[in-house]
Amino acid sequence: MGSSQLEQAKNVQVLLLDDDDDLREGMKWMFETMDLPMEGFASFEQFRVRLDEYVNSTAELCLLLDLRMPDMSGLEVFAWLKRSGYSLDRLPVIFLTGHGDISTAVEAVKNGAFDFYEKPTTDQRLVERVKQALQKSGEFLANLEVLKQWSERIDRLSPREREVMFLVAKGKLNKVIASELDISMRTVEVHRANVFEKLKVRSAAELATLLSRLSDRLGFDQLAGLE
The missing domain is CATH 1.10.10.10 (Winged helix-like DNA-binding domain superfamily/Winged helix DNA-binding domain)
Known part of the structure; x- marks a missing residue:
């Protein structure tokens, strides 16, 4: 099985929250040429109403999150995810940041973010890092399945x-x-x-x-x- 077939078979989904229409379109094209489905969101509200649908699915997930957005910053979204009880193992977060925000992004990684990448992000290294984040999400799902099996035995x-x-x-x-x-x-x-x-x-x-x-x-x- 080729690498692209493997990605499809594994059921993956990359999420992107960024208010830049051109960036979302370019990122979607880049990732989908790698057989990595991407869904882009222009606002936190769009993202919030769909989030549970993805988290409750069987897909391996990764969230690409713009650090600077007009209505709600990436850091505020990240804090909301943690406050709301979403697992950062189930939904690893990679921040997208400008050059002036590197120190902030580093601090976010210390607080549980998976990684950060400086814009522009049309880089094969980002794709590889996203694949690693997806793998982490998959490991979380596998662990959940093991827990489910043990729970059924105990029941x-x-x-x-x-x-x-x-x-x-x-x-x-x-x-x-x-x-x-x-x-x-x-x-x-x-x-x-x-x-x-x-x-x-x-x-x-x-x-x-x-x-x-x-x-x-x-x-x-x-x-x-x-x-």
Whole structure:
């Protein structure tokens, strides 16, 4: 499969927010000749009403964001994205900047932007950097899929199995779990075996590591303080 076919197969979308009509047209032409679909927006409002459509899609994303715009600056848009809870891994941001704004753009990168490029931006290096940003977005999506799979496995546990799962993950012995839940040791052993089988883990340590990594994303309050 050629590189252009690969890009199409991967389902990618480059977004551009810039009030310069000529720049948007030129950038769209450049990226689409590289088989990288681009949608341009002249204003924040146009961008805002379409954003969730893209974020909730399966496309790998990258946002090219003009640092200086008349109604709402790129920095203000960037701050809004972060304040609104949009992941900069899902939507990596590359700032487009003039020569006098380099220091501001560098500061934006320190605050989570993926990169910045000085206008004019008809440069193959920008295309390559956008491809790297798209790859980062793809990795985020892949991680989401893994979390979804684990969540589905955990959802298959009974309420009692979930209780046992959390106590096992915290390193408690079967006899302690039996005492805390007021059930027999044999029942704990059965639930423990079911948990290991359904989650496809082999030890309490492996279970603890897994749940610790998933706790923030899946809302496991029971794992507070779990190492």
